[in-house]
Amino acid sequence: MIQISNVSKSYGTFDVLKDCSTTVSKGEVIVVCGPSGSGKSTLIKCVNGLEPFQSGEIIVNGISVGDPKTNLSKLRARVGMVFQNFELFPHMSITDNLAIAQMKVLGRSRDEAVDKGLKLLDRVGLKAHAHKFPGQLSGGQQQRVAIARALAMDPICMLFDEPTSALDPEMVNEVLDVMTELAQEGMTMMCVTHEMGFARRVANRVIFMDHGRIVEDDAKEAFFANPRSERAQQFLAKILHH
Amino acid sequence: MNYQWNWHVFLQPTASGDDVYLGWMLSGLQMTVMLSLSAWVIALLLGALMGVLRTVPNKLLSGLATAYVELFRNIPLLVQLFIWYFVLPELLPEAIGNAFKQSNPVFQQFLAAMVCLGLFTSARVAEQVRSGINSLPRGQKNAGLALGLTLPQTYRFVMLPMAFRLIVPPLTSEFLNIFKNSAVCSTIGLLELAAQGRQLVDYTAQPYESFIAVTVAYVAINVIVMTLMKKMEDKVRVPGYMGGK
């Protein structure tokens, strides 16, 4: 589904990503973790072309992301993304947030779009808030709406960029529950996150990044039981103390 | 001090007999309002365009927009006005230039004034729009793009609606500035409010009353515009955003 081959990216003289390669198969759930500045957010933003990269190749569902001829807009319609700061559109109601891309990108009628949006809203448990505005919802609620907004496009895979990092601790679980359900239903997911509990429960593989490189890429059991690199060991030791 | 106050002068017939002095003032006021509103429309449309262009990734477009803004910001309004009124008709193709110079003088003055004021203000509006767009959280653009919206669609549905709400206060300032700057157009003979004020001083013997009246008119315009813009600001306020109501 997603093939990342030898991707490198730099900002001027600073190398953000160094020769990263991995694959994500259909139905797989991959967790990407690592210390701040390791490039994990950048890597995931390269997958849907929000960040350009200088060398290497990324193929999503057979389409090359870096190819100048690729219609990025069409590609992004098929790849869902959830952001750390939710990024709901504050001037639109929840319903409109859910409907706008369906109408403008997929060409669905307003009725169709609203209908689908409300169904998904119900699925994440927020149907009662459909007419409200993002500013009136809590962080956890906004993030769940953001997930619904991405799902409304019927994506083939979902990218999560630290979806719970900006949430108060008490709201993290409501979002993780939605993500867990999604994984159990077979959605292909690539998640950048610090939530190791979630990774343990739901991930198939764990990727550990450090200083722009993919240092570890293991099945989850192997990663947690016996990380090969010293850096990953240090990281796990610190983070699992929560 | 021997000054005879006479507020009734406004109701006295003018030297040409066709109106009372108050009528002169009102016609000046009307001219000011018409000029300012039409220039404001030009300023908003062009300014929004240029402001957006200053933020797009295409270097050529953003460079052109920057040049546009710098040109209109670094030359005094009066100089720009004179250039539009005196210079441009000479530089246009003969047919158009002559047609302009032979048309109704008031039309010439109004057109030059409207274009000048509109373009001058559009550069300032462009700066406000640019700063509004730049003050949006960066993730908003990414969120729009991630959903598959094209860049123009993202500007139209996601960024501009919020940017415009953010810049209502500084835009109000620019709107008020247009009314004030319209007074500069009296220098090419346009009979707007300031020019009529001067006429009143010359023709009536009551300079103080004339000036006070014109001052009051400008203050009134100020108050009305600010009230209207405040109402608009309240109306488009996004619920729950920026800790507002």
Next chain:
Amino acid sequence: MYEFDWSSIPGALPFLWDGMKISLEITLLSVVVGIVWGTLLAMMRLSSIKPLSLFAAGYVNLFRAVPLVMVLLWFFLIVPKFIEQLFNLPPGTDLRLTSAMIGFALFESAYYSEIIRAGIQSVPKGQMAACQALGMNYTQSMRLVILPQAFRNMIPLLLTQAIILFQDTSLVYVSALADFFGAAYKVGDRDGRLVEMLLFAGAVYFVLCFAASTLVKRLQKKYHPA
């Protein structure tokens, strides 16, 4: 196609330079008065003595609501006569330049006072509390602690306003004063080369103002790398 003839310019340069000197004089005077009087106005506006703050608010709001052209006409047509009568000066005394400069300075002070007021208010409230806790009185606190900080924050805005002021000086045209623009117009009118002189004036203003604002931006980057 219009036949450009720039020959008027070289001969007129001394006259144009005299005009430029007047423009710069008015600018400089107004900036100085603007900052001094503007600071006083800002402090009056922020003070708790009601009459002072009302006066300052009224002054600032009035001058900001009316066009500069009007203020200049007011000071050109009305004020000289008024002063003549008040001080019983011989009629025909040429108060035009003085009057225009005064009007200009009073007008721009209103704008300066708003910048300064914002600057004062941008200094954290804790600073004043700290001064008072140390036993300083109001004047000392303002002079030694608040105003210096406020001004440092405001310098780019004060400079930008000075550039705007320089452009505004062209409006003394309505007082028939020969500032740079007035001089350029006179030459153009006299020689029948108005097109060239206007374009020349525009180019000069552009170069000066663009250079000045670029300098201000550079200064800003240097002192506020944020």
